[in-house]
Amino acid sequence: MRQQFFLSASLAGALVLSACAEKADETVERAFQEVNVIDESNLNDVMMTVADPNEAVAHFQRTLKTGPDRIELQRGLAYSLIRAKRTTEGTTAWKKVVSMKGATSEDQVQLAGALVRSGEWDAAKGILDKVPPTHETYERYRLEAVVADANKDWKRADSFYEIATGLTTKPAKVMNNWGYSKLTRGDFTGAERLFGEAIRQNPGLFTAKNNLVLARGAQRNYTLPVIPLDQTERALLLHTLALSAVKQGDVKVGENLLREAIDTHPQHFEEASRSLAALENG
Template identity: 60%
Template sequence: MRNPLVSAVILTVAFGLTACDASKTPFAKKNPNKKVIGVVDESNLNDIMLTVADPNEAVSYFQGALEKEPDRLQFQRGLAASLVRAKRATEALHIYKKIIAHDDSTHDDTVNYADALIRSNKWKEAETQLNKVPPTVETYKRYRLEAMVADSQKKWKKSDSFYETAIGLTTQPASVLNNWGYSKMTRGQFSAAEELFLEAISYNPALFTAKNNLVLARGSQRNYTLPLIKMSQEERAQLLYTLGLTAIKKGDKAIGRGLFEDAVETHPRHFEAAVRSLEALG
């Protein structure tokens, strides 16, 4: 479905261009070699496509732009980033290869390429790209990716250091705190993970992934009570279900059954997954 804001912007640009012949304006007559910019300039439209636009719509936009100007680095970056947003990172890889080979490529391009490689499960290649970035390039994204690569290699001291650095480089650390908590959970450090998930939720109370990970960490310690955090009725049902699954995995079948029943009763609609789990328990 087309984003209403994007549609309005495109319509405004189209109207502005058709309402008058841009080539006949006083500016155009005095500056025949310069392009006349419409109501919303190209740069702003690119920014809109990279942020609020539907990702697949943005892909189509930048593909169309590249058909007209195939060597334009700005459009190549836009297409690659849009493909990543659209969860089509593998398709973005060959574009990033062209970008980093360009004379005007930057260290940010290399970091973005590493991001796409990680999303494509190409960890070794991602590490190779990150190693090309000088240590003087200290950005949130770079260190978040460094932490993830270190996690994949179980280099826990390095990953902890990278996570801590990344958190210090952003004002919105919820997602990286959640990642760090998950890293701690995979190591069996459930109490430490619980603290990180709570901190993530304090920065972003709407981050359900952190809420779900939090109850996983608690359930792994056989704490089957819900934490005192803000949640909707549907979220409460989902979290009860997660706790139930954790209890079953721990061998606490009776507790798991009770949690599934609570989840079914709590959910504002029919909770098919919880119902199936109850049926499977017999």
Template identity: 50%
Template sequence: MRLSPFRWLLLGLACPLLAACLVQSEQPDQAAQAIGAANLESIMLTSADPEDAISYFSRQTTENPNDIGARRGLAQSLTRAGRAAEGVVIWRQVLAHPEVSDEDRVGFAEALIRAGEWNEARSVLDQVPPTYETYERYRLEAMLADYAQDWGRADAFYETAAGMTTRPASVLNNWGYSKLTRGDHAEAERLFTEAIAYDPSVFTAKNNLVLARAAQGEFTLPLVNMTQVERAQLLYTMALAAIRQDRIDLGRGLLAEAIDTHPQYFEAAVATQRALDSGVRN
């Protein structure tokens, strides 16, 4: 639409420097683009398929090699995809950047733990000042204390981490597994049950709960929500636990129930049943 001379005059009075006005008028679009990019990165890091996120951030680091945000996103995506060793390589590049943060050091420590580099993870986390208090930091502190078998510190850090998030199922499950490995089966059962209460979708906690109950001689399924497939898998877990306790007849019965319960062919349970029949135990 063409503006009349009068409207051009008003525009000139309102903003004598037309170039400056044009720059200002572009700022909202630039801000919107920045917000859009930030939202896309957030989606890639949380909701997107990890491999898609890796592809996205790989392109970003190629186009903007000095952008620490893109390199950080690539490191996080690699770690989330289970490619921790590759993530460690990129995290080292992030830590060499002048804009590195304590949050980056915590992310690097997590990648190191996932890659099995526990001692270096301890060294990296020690570089984070004690005033930096986040859920992720305390969750890793708990895992490192667990690895060192420093049970008192592990329990303290697990408790602190669980209190710093509204979604503590994962850390409660880890804490419960720590208790399970120490032989504190009753406390492990309590923690697994609490984890499931926060997030009924965490199958690992359900499986661990069955193990904790079996260690106490309890071979019935816990009263938690489960799918038919999960029910079959949990019965199979109980069967294996019974067999390891030399309760062979109980194990046979649970194996048969697991096979009957599964809506499809339950290959692992059938193989175990055959091995048991031939005198070989898993």
């Protein structure tokens, strides 16, 4: 009888230990799954932001084979295709994202951005019109401004550029875009002001410096503005001014500016040299 009791107690103990072991295994497995999710999430973030874009595309294409219904992977693929400048594929990928369960207003904005890159202005406007007015982001209003620009709806463009400028701590690029919009409309004074503001926000933004010189040249102001410039930038901007002068019939002014650009450049300035030779021999 005692032996039977001992065996029963031993069996019960073994069952308890077995159950504990199974629970421990489940806990460990669950912990590893959680770690894997965290690791994968971190890896996906890295792939979308700092990894080589084409490597990121390959990563998400590979990962999607095991989870085709996971919207975060499809989103990562779409982001990566756009970063890799594979716009047609990226647009298709964003269309798939917005059709999936869990799609957000920001996904629609990203699709609109891909359509803008493809030059599909009407389609981009159609998507932006579907974005709720409560979704107020810099990217949404930057795209709204660009689309309004393409449609020559200047009043709406100015309104959207102004809103976008207020929604970012780094407004230099959108100010430059707004200035270029003013430049194409012939509002040279307004363009000059916006390019100047863009340069104050980001003194290294050479595109804004070049655009500022174009705006001044269009007003027959052929002096360089007082802005931060290194020697190479100064030479390049003198060349831009020279071409503006020639375009407006001020050929002698243009020739003098080209000579100054050649003398200023720290290396041989081939493009300016060719332009000057063409004028002197023309």
